[in-house]
Amino acid sequence: MEFTRRQFVAVAGLSAFAGCTSDPDRNSERDPATTAGSSDIGSTSVADGAVPTADETLKLPMEPSDLESLAVSGGPPKDGIPSIDDPSFVGPDGVDFLDPGDPVFGVALNGDVKAYPQKILVQHEIVNDRLGDRSVAVTYCPLTGTVQGFERGQTTFGVSGRLINNNLVMYDRATETWWPQILATSIPGPWNSAPGTRSLREFRLVWTTWEQWRGLYPNTQVLSTETGFANNYGRDPYGSYNPRSGYYTSENTLFETLEEDDRFSRKRVFMGARTADGAVAFDKSTLLEKRILTGELSETPIVAVADQRLNTGYVYLNPDERTVTTDGNRVLVGDSSYEPNALPLTGIHTFDAMWFAWHGYYPETNVYA
Template sequence: MPTSRRAFLAAAGLTAVAGCLGNSASKTPSGPLSLPTAAERLPLPASPERLRDAARSGGPSKDGIPSIDDPEFVASDRAGFLADGDPVFGVVRDGVAKAYPQKILAQHEIVNDELAGAPVSVTYCPLTGTVQGFERGNTTFGVSGRLINSNLVMYDRHTETWWPQILATSIPGPWNGDPEIRSLREFRLIWTTWTQWTDQHPDTRVLSTDTGHAKNYGRDPYGSYNPRGGYYANDNLLFGALNESDRFAPKRVVMGLRTPDGAAAFPKDTLRQAGQLDGTVGGTPVLAVYDDRYDTGFAYLNPDGQSFDRDGTQFVDATGTSHDPDALPLTSVHTFDAMWFAWAGYYPETDVFQ
């Protein structure tokens, strides 16, 4: 098995390797750290020290995969580099829609941006198929060059603490061996296609290929999601999973969610077929609903077992009131796409509903 992403990509015959690698000068913020954190710490699958010991080099060195620290955006009618079916990661904040193309994020993994004036980091790990948004306060995040469970390990440039992306929680690392263990404040990015996003948000702004880095954004160096190819087209992993599970194919896409009481996941294709699924997380009932507009799902705590009838793209409650899938009158739970091996590797005791 290849021991680095560079070796894997070369062996796979994917010639856009240089687009994934490079050097970036770190921008170290000044002054005391001000980092928005979650009200409660998210569950860790092991001790922070064990997670640190499970880290391995992914090939590139620290900042060898350069974050985008001064992002530029263009109007949707100037995004000729995007095809209709290209994956994008979308978010709306204070009525302003933004889209981050997967083909750009595959070569940078982190965009340090602002949404409605709030500093944020948009992060993507190609090896685990996970996109996560975080409030970043007055720091920025960079790519450490290390992987845990094949997943991106970020570091903040204020304290040099490690932050595994899926876990969204700090752990010790070689540059800060005794950090405060806390979880980042997350926000949802919708994994969808360019045409689906622009159908709903024709005035969206889209991350420009003018990133300040000499990259070929015409190809994802790992392959392609549409049509699927390269790394995404088979179940071979570059690095072993933290915990192995054969319940589903390793790269089957699930949507994961966590509370301080536990973790749960549901296969995305099963939700697509069923329209809605019932399950539990940490003993609390959960309802997941499918959103045709974006081909995604949303999850809610449902302790009272409320039921909804699906009517086209709407969900109708017991009073006859219709709701969009992302606006049910329940407590929403942050959820995001992940490859099964990555989710089960971090959360081997995860609840699964399908």
Template sequence: MELTSRRGFVATAAGVALAGLAGCIGGVTSQGADGHEGRGTGDDAQSTARGPRKQGVPIRSSPLPVEYEFSTLREEVLSGGPPKDGIPSIDDPKFRSAENADEDLRDADVVFGLVRNGEAKAYPQKILVHHEITNDAVGGEPVAVTYCPLTGTAMGFRRGETTFGVSGKLLNNNLVMYDRETDSRWPQVLGTAISGAFEGESLREFRLVWTTWKRWKQAHPETRVLSEETGYVRNYGQDPYGSYVPNPSGYYVRDSTLFPPLRSDGRLPNKRVVAGARTGAGRIAFDKSALREAGLLSGSVGDTPHLAVYDAELDAAYVYRNPDGASFDYEDGRAVAGDGTRHDPADLPLLGVYAFDAMWFAWAGFYPSTGLVTGEGESG
């Protein structure tokens, strides 16, 4: 386990004492969950019905899978160091054009991309590492863009009439959010409240694209980019945990975690990135390094075959249900069906499944039943 506390990491980067500053700001359409409007899987891939609203927050009509008792999870919650709102969410985000963003974004810098209702936005990792949550409106829809640096997870949620903040707590090293309507506690990866008025309810999630600035602006030259004018004094040129440019370093590659994980799983190194998908039938993770090399990987969730496809344009992974075991080849960045038709990786003629990147220890800790697909095959 790391000897340095999270408080030390964050205080070093900020250069100032963290203040508990947070504000509030104040709809729902189907979108491609990969960040491309009309491409890939839709929101809440396992639940097509519009979920109910409870005290202004859109929730899923059926909860996401959780593999522990809530009481057990609550006992595993730890203080990350900073107090509630000590890592302040961005509640009044400012944006600028791609051309202006080029002034201080390198091509290789990590951004989290999103397209909703025809509007494209990018959220630089070097900003969100200091805030973890941006309460925004994209395409007229209120959303929360969230990032946990300790688990390598960037996830989007519909927020309705509330905003989300950083509780200062961690579960399995993962950000525990709270909603400012009820103060319920939501571990980011689970997307499900483990305490409060919403206990047992799940948020309506959508996918963010973890990619680089160069890749995103080439795909979306009209994108707007989150500005460093956040209202907080932070050194956005310094990542308190390490670096992703030019190569991952520091915490992002060390096998140790800041706090003990929920469980250990030696099938992969702790910080190896996987594309994980969770359904009511089971959980599966695809080794992203192996997927980059192969282009396609196959595995099963329960008795249903699933297919992961690599998108070289954005360095992204897409996962599909493939119940009939349809055969595809991978050629020049496209999936080629048995009849010779070529498909963009985000637009195969199969049912898409919501999937997101995560560090292996985080995914396996939350979902101990998960299958794992690597270049050497599948293990359960």
């Protein structure tokens, strides 16, 4: 069943708003919000003098031009969903707009600890910010349940007004290249001045709750509702996460999906991880319950570990098949104990995604549920 985003808001009976309707080590252990497998925010290669790109280019599910041809209008035009380009933050004692169970996207990296509330990002999708001395973009797509962090260098990112696989298509304001958010890899776009395919440098944001994040980071900074836009941040046009309702529980998507797979409900949350060699998905609820799951990515053994403090998980390559077990909130590799995000293994960038969105982009993914 397909609607435009404007139609969905009208059907839901909600008012229109500007947006969808118009690394530091610590005692040899990384911060729990700094993911294993994230591209460290540090030295970069810079494409076209402005956009930092990764050394390794991720594989696309089809030719870039074919992906571009599948882009559909989400309703609002280019920048009709306005990015936040001058964000302000408040301390935890100044937060009166979040309930304990409200989702936030947390990061502790490069000397900064910040939380970005879902109820703000659902109306803007991109926050152009800084973590320490590095320029970054925090991006969220409500239709696919994906939050991704990218280094942005000398430019900013905006919302193109297009969707592929129901997923946000960003553009950078230096070259006007299109960047599908989940893929983190460029496709041409109609305004592109920098041809070629390359991938962005990513960093991890943890999808957790305000209660959990504040409990672990009592001095966190929080994105303020003083965004410069007259939006009602108490109302989500798609439904609710606290409690979960509306679009987030329905089997309907607003636009066509790239692939169909009925093994799982469309909105079931998986923790997806991908490299240039392949992709893998772990059912999030199963991982949180069992604490340790094993699998393979392109015939290389991998292990996923849960971090119950923040209700998240991390994925590692484990080519030597080292024994990994749990010990309370810590993880044992052999006889040594580690934080879940700091195992002595090679981490793979991992993030939450709705099943239909992950499978649509990675139909050959290995799945562990």
